[in-house]
Amino acid sequence: MTDKLVIALAQMTQSVGDLAANADAMLQWRERAREADLIVFPELQLIGYPPEDLVLKPALVERANQELDRLAQATADGGPAMLVGTVVASQGVLFNVVALLENGAVTAIRQKRELPNYGTFDEKRLFAPGPLPAPIDFKGVKIGVPICEDIWFPFVTAHLRAEGAELLISPNGSPFEIDKDDRRINAVAGTRVRETGLPLIYINRVGGQDELAFDGASFVMGADLSIAHQLPDWEEALVLTQWEKWDGQWICMPGERHALDERPADIYNAMTIALRDYVDRNRFPGVVLGLSGGIDSALSAAVAVDALGADRVWCVMMPSRFTSQHSLDDAVECARLLGVRYDVIPIEAGTAAFDAMLGDVFAERQRDLTEENIQSRIRGVLLMALSNKFGHMLLTTGNKSEMSVGYATIYGDMAGGYSVLKDAYKTTVFDLSRWRNANVPSLGEGVGPAGPVMPERVITKPPSAELRDDQKDEDSLPPYDLLDPILYGLVEEELSVEQLVARGFDRDMVARIERLLYVAEYKRRQSPPGVKLGIRNFGRDRRYPITNAFRTL
Numbered sequence: 001m002t003d004k005l006v007i008a009l010a011q012m013t014q015s016v017g018d019l020a021a022n023a024d025a026m027l028q029w030r031e032r033a034r035e036a037d038l039i040v041f042p043e044l045q046l047i048g049y050p051p052e053d054l055v056l057k058p059a060l061v062e063r064a065n066q067e068l069d070r071l072a073q074a075t076a077d078g079g080p081a082m083l084v085g086t087v088v089a090s091q092g093v094l095f096n097v098v099a100l101l102e103n104g105a106v107t108a109i110r111q112k113r114e115l116p117n118y119g120t121f122d123e124k125r126l127f128a129p130g131p132l133p134a135p136i137d138f139k140g141v142k143i144g145v146p147i148c149e150d151i152w153f154p155f156v157t158a159h160l161r162a163e164g165a166e167l168l169i170s171p172n173g174s175p176f177e178i179d180k181d182d183r184r185i186n187a188v189a190g191t192r193v194r195e196t197g198l199p200l201i202y203i204n205r206v207g208g209q210d211e212l213a214f215d216g217a218s219f220v221m222g223a224d225l226s227i228a229h230q231l232p233d234w235e236e237a238l239v240l241t242q243w244e245k246w247d248g249q250w251i252c253m254p255g256e257r258h259a260l261d262e263r264p265a266d267i268y269n270a271m272t273i274a275l276r277d278y279v280d281r282n283r284f285p286g287v288v289l290g291l292s293g294g295i296d297s298a299l300s301a302a303v304a305v306d307a308l309g310a311d312r313v314w315c316v317m318m319p320s321r322f323t324s325q326h327s328l329d330d331a332v333e334c335a336r337l338l339g340v341r342y343d344v345i346p347i348e349a350g351t352a353a354f355d356a357m358l359g360d361v362f363a364e365r366q367r368d369l370t371e372e373n374i375q376s377r378i379r380g381v382l383l384m385a386l387s388n389k390f391g392h393m394l395l396t397t398g399n400k401s402e403m404s405v406g407y408a409t410i411y412g413d414m415a416g417g418y419s420v421l422k423d424a425y426k427t428t429v430f431d432l433s434r435w436r437n438a439n440v441p442s443l444g445e446g447v448g449p450a451g452p453v454m455p456e457r458v459i460t461k462p463p464s465a466e467l468r469d470d471q472k473d474e475d476s477l478p479p480y481d482l483l484d485p486i487l488y489g490l491v492e493e494e495l496s497v498e499q500l501v502a503r504g505f506d507r508d509m510v511a512r513i514e515r516l517l518y519v520a521e522y523k524r525r526q527s528p529p530g531v532k533l534g535i536r537n538f539g540r541d542r543r544y545p546i547t548n549a550f551r552t553l
Helices: 019-032 052-056 058-077 148-152 154-162 180-196 265-281 295-308 325-338 348-358 369-390 400-405 426-438 456-460 480-491 497-502 507-519 521-525
Strands: 004-011 038-040 081-090 093-102 105-111 136-138 141-144 167-172 200-204 206-209 212-215 219-221 227-230 237-246 249-252 287-290 313-317 341-344 393-396
Touching: 004 019, 004 200, 019 058, 019 081, 052 058, 058 081, 058 093, 058 105, 081 167, 093 136, 105 136, 141 154, 148 154, 148 167, 148 180, 154 180, 167 180, 180 200, 180 219, 206 265, 212 265, 227 237, 265 295, 265 426, 287 295, 287 369, 295 313, 295 325, 295 393, 295 426, 295 456, 313 325, 313 369, 325 341, 325 456, 348 369, 369 393, 400 426, 400 480, 400 507, 426 456, 426 480, 480 497, 480 507, 497 507, 507 521
Parallel strands: 004 038, 038 081, 141 167, 167 200, 287 313, 287 393, 313 341
Antiparallel strands: 004 237, 081 093, 093 105, 136 141, 200 219, 206 212, 219 227, 237 249
């Protein structure tokens, strides 16, 4: 039995479904950790997380077995053992597991017990729960391996402690949410360590996967609740942790403790990494977006440049007769500050053509929202044409406040392939824009500009869609500093109208916003994916029926 261990933490990205590439990457990282006894990887590192229904394909499970055997055979060289997350099938059901690979073989497998089935997770649909796990014996040391959700429940770690576990290693696929670092470290890890008296290794993945951003931020917590190692957020990292057994207790020698992003830097980096990996892994040459001179498109363009570089971002101004001179000037200045390609395609010829085509049918009707929406849809058609012709993905620029109340045009400004603002309320957009004008995000350092990315006027002027003369958002909506708290209560907190009235909001206003929220559901179902930032994004987190007569007032 050893009294010293070197455990390598591999905080890695992964590509869902690219099993050979994931396995190759693990072997490369293992070579970098030759001095370690054991290298541990995040949850489902071999197949990627979350795999969704892809994991139901028998061919994927078969290939996972083949790649796991290849990894196991590599450990015959006497180098580090590997703790690998993968999927296995047994008696017709699937399990989310970790496998210990050493001496050329798979020597232990442990199944995930607690399967999350809320928010972004659907694991009960895909996997069967395993039994309460026994510790893994490694070099005479009993290691408990609670997988991700397992550490959110006291009885799993309590069982491991009762079975003789001496330390805990928890592989995770934990996506970013605002304020989640505190919940992971204090509310979850700290509570389990305090209950069991065992030190804990928490290893998490990094990178974007569709609507999710994974922030890493892995750590080692001692039995005394001290943080021995804190890995960075948003970056891949390999750390060799030194462990010694003193008076029957495993102690991790102190190492680097990286500072984690505070708000809103964390939100901005979540947007950046999600967009970067979505564009790159789907093999788009870059993105194209409409740059209106407003704050939403300016912030979206800045995130795109920080994610991809200015040479892969194409901005297009599409003015109408309602476009103000300051919007034209601000769009030009945004493009200059960001260093992107910038083109101007006026839409007046298109609107005139639609007026002519629809003239006879609309002859007895006054101009109204219909003509406003036609302008937005013309812009959507133009941007999709550029996307089709040149291959760039169309980046949409609508925010969560607009998407909540339907203040967006279906098949118009909602058309596109991805949205970095989909889960960002308008007040968050203002905060992020001010922050980015004064800071360079860690993920954008050396990619995007070091100075301001938009003129100050873009942040300070009243928001407007500019689809009619002298239009302002507040003509149709409450001020955003009033609207957003109402929406947060209705969406994130699931409060009733009366509960929000008790907080001091006007009853008629809240009832109107609730009605708009529900009737816009059909639009949101047809919107592009976008990165999850808060606790209830429109997409995987919040699944409301489109046809829905319920109201709380």
